[in-house]
Amino acid sequence: MEKPAETHYPIHDLLRQRWSPRAFSDRAVSHDVLCSLMEAARWAPSSSNEQPWHFLIATKETAVEYDRLLSCLNDSNQVWARLAPVLAISIAHTVFADGGETNRHAFHDVGLCVENLVIEATSVELMVHQMAGFSPDKVRELFELPADCEAVAAMAIGYPGDSSLLPDRLRQREGSPRSRKPITDFVFTGRWGHPSPIVTNPIGKETR
């Protein structure tokens, strides 16, 4: 199922096609494709090139490991995520490796990294659905996370599946329109809350 963003301005097709479905096919994802996803994550930018990201990952070929990840998800996410052939959890290293100072960009840089992964996935027709609905404490306990690392988000990865297999309520959500605030709500110039002339006058020409 495709659900391209209804954009007001043109954007690259990979960004327009990306969305977060709940219906996954049981088609397996090969290791080499998953390596390309991680390679894409690897080349993200980060503050001081700290690369504060880690991933816990498992496929259904290793059922014990897959189930351990699945057990960290909220029940409401397990319902659909258990159909995805790959589960992962992103982890932030919250202090700098050199010196131990807090890295205020750790979560942010994990975000940069994961979006690279998501876009690489989109480019090979995989889908990624991230979840906040999981237990970071259970991840810490089950995987013995170091004190200076923190679980950020869970994610289901796989090829698109048949939404008719989802429970009613989720099937309806799967088909509902996507929505976002307009860019005039969040792009400001000069002072907070003042929509930028760049976005209120998009055909404006530079004068220099």
Next chain:
Amino acid sequence: MEKPAETHYPIHDLLRQRWSPRAFSDRAVSHDVLCSLMEAARWAPSSSNEQPWHFLIATKETAVEYDRLLSCLNDSNQVWARLAPVLAISIAHTVFADGGETNRHAFHDVGLCVENLVIEATSVELMVHQMAGFSPDKVRELFELPADCEAVAAMAIGYPGDSSLLPDRLRQREGSPRSRKPITDFVFTGRWGHPSPIVTNPIGKETR
């Protein structure tokens, strides 16, 4: 100047080409192109579709606004960033709009959003260089940020320029090789620190 990632596994060309230069051309960026960058940011995923992102942005066509943003950067960044035709600062709304609970994913979701912006930029041959070296406190003061918002990162946006115009030390950095940890360092299965068989055996086939 191009500086594609030396990847161990194939990744999409947009992700391979993206890097963070310091040499920017003085060629202006049109409003409609900047709107596409913000539109790409707009369609990023976020926890509960909260969209906790804002941007402060200015181009050189509005010198007062540009200089106000520039003044928030550390001196070491002003040296090169002042050549870029566009400056911006990403801002996180750190509590949920509905209820005021802390949004632990605010910085992370700004990261997802900004990487969408960066990849859109790459697709139209723009470059983005993010900086942690700026004063969040000065941003708060100059732009009267609400208490529940926090400046995340500064960024310079523009077309590639001539690195010979950079000061010696920065020109050398511009030409130096890019580096990243191997994926076996950050992709684990089963327990923390245990490299995943997915990345240690990338030609492994799924057995189900």
